[in-house]
Amino acid sequence: MSSESDPDSAVAANGDVRLLIPALTPFYERARPLAYAALRAAFGLTIVTHGVPKLLGMSHGSMADPMAGSINLMTNVLNLPFAPQLAMFVALLETFGGLAVAAGLGTRLFAPMLAVQMIFISVALGPTYPWIDRGIEYPLILGFIALLISLHGGGAWSVDRRIGREL
Numbered sequence: 413m414s415s416e417s418d419p420d421s422a423v424a425a426n427g428d429v430r431l432l433i434p435a436l437t438p439f440y441e442r443a444r445p446l447a448y449a450a451l452r453a454a455f456g457l458t459i460v461t462h463g464v465p466k467l468l469g470m471s472h473g474s475m476a477d478p479m480a481g482s483i484n485l486m487t488n489v490l491n492l493p494f495a496p497q498l499a500m501f502v503a504l505l506e507t508f509g510g511l512a513v514a515a516g517l518g519t520r521l522f523a524p525m526l527a528v529q530m531i532f533i534s535v536a537l538g539p540t541y542p543w544i545d546r547g548i549e550y551p552l553i554l555g556f557i558a559l560l561i562s563l564h565g566g567g568a569w570s571v572d573r574r575i576g577r578e579l
Contacts, residue, residue, distance in 0.1 A: 426515070434508075446569065448564065448568075449570065451557065452516060452519065452561055455558070456510045456511060456513035457511075457512060457514050459506050460511055460514070463503050463506025463509075463510060464507055466478045466482060466503035466506070467479075467500070467503050479499055479500075480505065482503070483495045488537070491534045500518075505529065509522035509526060513561060515570070516569065516570020516572050517566070517572060518579065519561055524558070525559040526555075527558035527559045530552070530554050530558060531555055533551040534548040534552055
């Protein structure tokens with residue numbers, strides 16, 4: 413018996429899950445692109461708040477000099493060469509890449525770069541999980557959001573959609 417002819421089936425013939433309250437379908441269809449745009453904007457602007465202090469030499473939270481903190485992390489924890497140059501790249505990525513993702517511009521270019529950054533941060537901070545202990549909880553969820561945005565692209569409410577081009 414197909415699910416189309418079985419009104420008790422939880423899955424419709426097209427593979428979609430049937431809503432418990434079918435009257436909500438139009439609301440969900442209208443709200444989905446707006447919710448995605450809000451998630452993308454919140455993610456991008458959250459990332460920006462980490463880049464601007466590095467570029468402007470401002471304190472950020474308990475860190476008096478976030479650029480020096482980034483350089484220290486890259487040099488002494490990740491053992492990466494060219495730490496000052498990489499830290500500047502990260503600050504630019506967080507500031508301008510974050511703004512671009514928030515606006516939905518070049519999302520499939522910048523979001524994967526931010527996802528990779530979150531992987532490096534998670535490696536550097538691990539294996540501690542709780543963020544309150546400076547663990548990977550925060551960069552881990554941001555990394556997965558960046559991955560989602562990388563795969564989904566700008567979405568309906570984005571500059572990418574407006575200009576009609578996406579990577």
